[in-house]
Amino acid sequence: MADLNQIELPNGTTYSFKDDSAVASITRSGTTFTATKRDGTTFTFTQQDTDTKNTAGSTDTSSKIFLIGATSQAANPQTYSDNEIYATSGTLTTKEVQIGGGACTLQYNTATQSLDFIFT
Secondary structure, three states, rough: OOHHHHHOOOOOOOOOEEEEEEEEEEEEEOOOEEEEOOOOOOEEEEOOOOOOOOOOOOOOOOOOEEEEEEOOOOOOOOOEEEEEEEEEEEEEEEEEEHHHHHOOEEEEOOOEEEEEEEOO
């Protein structure tokens, strides 16, 4: 980064920083951060992260977990589940995987018990 104090200006020309309040550095101590502005003033802020583990009353399970979602993003939407896509012990199970918005689909072939790439 250039040292602006080293800029040579024509005789009689002056310059000033447009924003001396820009942050020059940030230091951290635990969950407290201190930002130092270019003018030397400081302000502190504290990390506000909250551990959300088990806030929905969740419990680890090895049973099927079905995909559940809403058909729109709204307050208190109706939710639905899809019994053809689920996770079990870290394995995601579904019939098809669409890649690139429909250009390619990965599909399980029950006759050959293999995966087929279907290009459209």
